[in-house]
Amino acid sequence: MAPRKSPPTLLLTGISSRLGRMIARSLHTEYRVIGVDPRGGVHMPRDVTVHALDLRRRKAEDIFRRNRIDAVIHLPPEAPAAQTMDDHRNASVVGTQKVLDYCQKHDIPKVVILSTAAVYGPRPDNPQFLTEEAPLLAGTRHHLMRDLVETDMYATSFFWRHPEVDTVVLRPVHLVGRLNNAASQYLRLPRTPTILGFDPMMQIISSEDLITALTRSLKPGIRGVFNVAGPPPLPLSELVRRARHTNLPLPEPLVRAMLAVKIGGGTAAVSAMQVEYLKFVCMVDDSRARDTLRYTPRLDVAQTLAPISR
Amino acid sequence: MHDEVRETIELLLEREQSEGYDPFGFRPKILEQVLPVAHFLYRHWFRVEPHGLENVPDGRLLLIANHSGQLPFDGMMIGTALVLDRRPPRVVRGMVERWVPTLPFVSQFFARAGQVVGTPANARALLEREELLMVFPEGARGISKTFDRRYQLEEFGLGFMRLALETNTPIVPIGVVGAEEQLPSFYNAKGLARLFGMPSVPVSPTLVLPLPVKYRIYFGEPLHFEGDPDDEDRVIRERVDTVTAAIRALLDRGLRERTGIFS
Numbered sequence: 001m002a003p004r005k006s007p008p009t010l011l012l013t014g015i016s017s018r019l020g021r022m023i024a025r026s027l028h029t030e031y032r033v034i035g036v037d038p039r040g041g042v043h044m045p046r047d048v049t050v051h052a053l054d055l056r057r058r059k060a061e062d063i064f065r066r067n068r069i070d071a072v073i074h075l076p077p078e079a080p081a082a083q084t085m086d087d088h089r090n091a092s093v094v095g096t097q098k099v100l101d102y103c104q105k106h107d108i109p110k111v112v113i114l115s116t117a118a119v120y121g122p123r124p125d126n127p128q129f130l131t132e133e134a135p136l137l138a139g140t141r142h143h144l145m146r147d148l149v150e151t152d153m154y155a156t157s158f159f160w161r162h163p164e165v166d167t168v169v170l171r172p173v174h175l176v177g178r179l180n181n182a183a184s185q186y187l188r189l190p191r192t193p194t195i196l197g198f199d200p201m202m203q204i205i206s207s208e209d210l211i212t213a214l215t216r217s218l219k220p221g222i223r224g225v226f227n228v229a230g231p232p233p234l235p236l237s238e239l240v241r242r243a244r245h246t247n248l249p250l251p252e253p254l255v256r257a258m259l260a261v262k263i264g265g266g267t268a269a270v271s272a273m274q275v276e277y278l279k280f281v282c283m284v285d286d287s288r289a290r291d292t293l294r295y296t297p298r299l300d301v302a303q304t305l306a307p308i309s310r
Numbered sequence: 311m312h313d314e315v316r317e318t319i320e321l322l323l324e325r326e327q328s329e330g331y332d333p334f335g336f337r338p339k340i341l342e343q344v345l346p347v348a349h350f351l352y353r354h355w356f357r358v359e360p361h362g363l364e365n366v367p368d369g370r371l372l373l374i375a376n377h378s379g380q381l382p383f384d385g386m387m388i389g390t391a392l393v394l395d396r397r398p399p400r401v402v403r404g405m406v407e408r409w410v411p412t413l414p415f416v417s418q419f420f421a422r423a424g425q426v427v428g429t430p431a432n433a434r435a436l437l438e439r440e441e442l443l444m445v446f447p448e449g450a451r452g453i454s455k456t457f458d459r460r461y462q463l464e465e466f467g468l469g470f471m472r473l474a475l476e477t478n479t480p481i482v483p484i485g486v487v488g489a490e491e492q493l494p495s496f497y498n499a500k501g502l503a504r505l506f507g508m509p510s511v512p513v514s515p516t517l518v519l520p521l522p523v524k525y526r527i528y529f530g531e532p533l534h535f536e537g538d539p540d541d542e543d544r545v546i547r548e549r550v551d552t553v554t555a556a557i558r559a560l561l562d563r564g565l566r567e568r569t570g571i572f573s
Contacts, residue, residue: 129431131431196414197417198418199335
């Protein structure tokens with residue numbers, strides 16, 4: 001490859017989340033990383049610039065105007081505990097719409113949107129492994145899930161409407177690590193409530209493997225929707241056991257109540273990890289990612305669970 | 311535990327990862343709980359006589375059998391034959407109704423025992439993993455038919471043939487003789503069945519305890535089919551008829567060979 005004068009520029013939204021910081025740390029040697037996050041930058045590598053901005057503010061567009069951005073990675077906001085329904089919808093759905101509009105307006109060649117495999121929804125009649133063509137049936141009941149589905153749908157329709165932008169939508173399975181997402185919080189509980197009589201197969205993925213998939217998506221020419229899975233699936237009870245936590249099978253209403261208190265401090269944010277995910281399968285077929293992104297998970301189940309294990 | 315059961319389980323666990331689960335949630339170790347019961351039914355209750363087990367090859371395979379007897383002991387006995395009397399043993403994977411995952415405990419048990427939810431995608435995935443899949447194309451109509459229609463085949467569904475063509479899977483036809491007499495039903499209370507959302511409510515003098523009839527299971531030679539899986543029904547139906555005829559022949563042979571219902 002010809003020597004480059006300067007590394008390509010990458011814009012990373014939601015950079016101050018734990019996952020955002022991990023991504024910044026692993027990509028800042030290869031890319032000039034610019035971050036946007038209303039929380040501002042904390043614990044960032046020195047060569048990373050962070051704009052303390054909300055994406056919905058007009059000033060956010062200046063970042064697109066003033067930099068020659070080669071790629072955007074968009075991390076929709078996590079669900080903070082105290083947000084109201086409208087706040088969240090606004091931040092996640094409207095934030096994503098804004099980012100994609102700017103990408104199109106300022107001729108950004110590549111944008112990667114991090115969605116989630118949870119959008120397919122856990123259902124008793126799901127095939128064991130859902131492909132990218134499966135309908136997004138999550139979130140008919142809860143606004144957080146509805147927002148995730150809406151964000152994903154907006155991103156996929158942007159992919160179809162704008163062939164000039166290489167759009168990638170990643171749908172990773174339950175992300176587990178030193179993170180504040182619902183799956184990590186749930187599996188970190190030392191006595192993990194599960195639903196009596198149900199023990200669905202479940203897929204988890206480490207932040208390392210997810211970052212590998214993200215990095216592969218940045219390659220020129222890669223576009224489309226990709227399921228991303230980690231090591232082979234295991235029953236939920238077995239994941240709990242391998243995290244060296246205690247499995248606590250309880251009747252469903254009790255589990256609902258317990259999770260409401262233990263995750264998200266009694267607020268609505270719990271439902272991001274709706275109890276249906278503890279009852280029915282919602283697993284994906286990741287062969288497209290394996291073939292096209294040449295992605296294979298590197299960490300096994302034990303390594304993936306290590307950050308949250310006892 | 312019976313020696314034969316213990317030995318078989320050891321053989322199976324050697325081949326499968328003994329501590330593990332497959333992606334469908336099947337756990338070979340569950341056989342330690344299931345096989346002793348199946349062994350009793352197979353050797354002592356139904357005194358099953360398998361014929362033609364050498365016709366069951368390795369690799370991906372569809373087992374297509376007639377379905378009878380009100381309760382699915384026929385499926386259980388076919389599965390047991392392939393575990394106890396075939397060497398090396400092969401585990402049969404079956405498909406369950408789509409609402410089964412909503413049942414607490416039952417869903418868990420079925421998954422661990424290797425049963426998967428009956429969707430076309432799941433069937434394809436299993437065959438691509440070179441598994442052995444059992445299908446009863448007569449479905450509920452077959453198993454719940456009344457005693458006066460014993461050993462008559464109901465019309466076969468076409469799904470299994472499309473699946474076989476799509477995944478290039480050979481088919482082994484199976485004729486089960488004996489199961490028709492285990493729970494003779496004289497009337498299917500369809501109204502009652504609809505009321506409870508069940509496939510059938512058989513009216514039988516023996517209730518749920520099957521009679522100790524003698525089972526004869528005939529495994530026919532593998533059939534290979536080629537063609538377009540998306541062809542129109544008429545074309546697929548012709549191939550299905552070949553399978554139906556093979557099963558018909560196996561049943562006729564079994565009925566000729568048996569001396570009585572219990573012997």
